[in-house]
């Protein structure tokens with residue numbers, strides 16, 4: 001090939017690079033997140049909503065005997081608990097497979113040969129699953145609100161006072177996804193799921209850990225449990241289901257603290273996962 | 284001076300194998316080579332020679348045990364350089380829930396192209412790799428291996444890369460597909476794209492490449508222009524086919540040519556001489572004996588002999604150890 005045509009080609013490339021609109025980190029992360037959401041939808045992750053609606057309707061019929069106000073309380077209790085459990089199920093089982101599946105199926109090979117950083121990939125996958133959870137939780141929350149309107153035969157304040165509690169559930173699920181992602185960045189999906197579930201459970205008792213630590217005699221064991229308290233996510237920040245069933249809403253500062261705690265905790269977990277993921281060889 | 288398209292210096296990779304007692308296996312041993320801009324460079328080696336390992340190191344999918352490399356003058360650790368390269372993985376597999384078109388648009392999006400440009404490029408590339416238009420909107424889970432290979436090529440070229448790395452691009456294709464992919468790779472020469480072509484099939488490298496490297500058990504055995512490599516393979520013999528020969532006379536006249544061999548064939552004869560230089564003398568003998576010339580052919584493929592001989596030699600050495 002002649003020298004001239006090389007130069008012409010290079011010129012064309014320079015011109016074509018002008019159509020690159022935004023080649024920054026954020027558009028790439030958003031593209032990955034959008035694709036992750038699309039995967040969840042096509043893999044029928046949203047089908048659980050059908051199950052949720054069936055459960056809710058079944059529950060409402062079963063509850064037909066009780067007084068209307070008691071009924072409403074039980075619907076909130078049961079509905080929000082179901083949102084948390086369904087959400088946790090998705091967060092854990094989809095979460096541990098988010099990255100693992102891409103490595104296993106070698107779909108990341110083509111992706112990392114493009115200008116995509118490993119951290120960008122992780123954050124994109126994370127946000128994609130969070131978006132999936134947001135849609136899920138929103139639809140389930142709306143289902144609970146509608147059920148309340150139905151059993152009370154009109155607008156009940158509970159139909160909207162439950163929403164701050166629903167938002168707290170979503171935050172908790174977002175922490176859970178980050179935990180699942182961190183574990184799966186260095187261990188198998190099965191083990192990651194088990195560990196994440198374990199953390200989900202003790203995360204709710206983490207406040208008790210501190211009290212328990214204070215009651216201990218030996219300095220070493222006390223230090224251990226105090227460390228555990230700070231290390232594990234404090235999920236009791238997000239447990240507002242019971243109060244919501246009694247028509248209470250979290251005070252703004254409680255809500256804000258939970259939000260900030262969640263953001264910081266997730267940021268730290270994602271940073272740790274990126275550090276681990278950065279060092280991996282995709283053999 | 285423009286930097287090389289690819290420059291590899293003492294690149295080394297050990298794999299850790301074994302679960303309990305980890306031991307290291309050297310898959311790539313101090314590989315050094317250079318690829319010029321605009322050339323189609325063949326990377327030839329038997330299965331397990333370390334070709335895929337080399338490419339994965341270059342793509343930053345793995346980290347080297349030792350050595351370094353640059354692509355377009357930038358260190359392989361510099362991910363932003365990936366905007367200017369393309370890669371077709373070995374046995375490619377992509378998101379099976381996406382259609383071919385969606386996948387290409389997604390790839391283009393990762394390069395930061397505008398929505399309009401993404402659509403244009405996706406359609407361009409899919410027709411360029413000759414994927415039938417009726418398959419564009421089918422999910423990749425329904426694709427055959429050959430179709431996936433084409434999608435793989437399309438995604439490798441979606442950003443008009445300056446250097447493209449192809450790991451066994453013809454595998455999984457039928458003969459027509461192989462020829463189409465071969466033509467596609469050849470057409471990259473016109474756009475000035477550098478091609479780093481990995482293959483264990485000599486014929487693919489031979490028809491496409493300007494230069495090639497032969498890799499053997501993780502070590503560079505040879506690198507150079509294809510004609511140089513052919514010469515390294517040694518002298519090639521020639522085969523002359525004639526008809527209407529007077530066999531006894533032809534045999535007598537050929538007696539003076541060292542190493543020549545005469546075989547009778549239906550209606551004629553085949554003469555083999557060990558070197559090209561002896562062809563003239565053999566042709567004189569043919570004419571003098573009154574036979575008619577049908578054809579003159581080179582025998583065997585010196586590059587193939589080089590390739591095969593090297594493998595055997597290395598295996599021999601391995602056994603002696």
Ligand SMILES: Nc1ncnc2c1ncn2[C@@H]1O[C@H](COP(=O)(O)OP(=O)(O)O)[C@@H](O)[C@H]1O
Nearest residue numbers: 283298300310328329330331332333334335336
């Ligand atoms: N993930 C791995 N773990 C251990 N050894 C590996 C791994 N991948 C490849 N190898 C070894 O490294 C060598 C080179 O493999 P590879 O680069 O795939 O060769 P090629 O692509 O030339 O066929 C082979 O001996 C292979 O067994």
Ligand SMILES: [Mg+2]
Nearest residue numbers: 334335336373
């Ligand atoms: Mg290979």
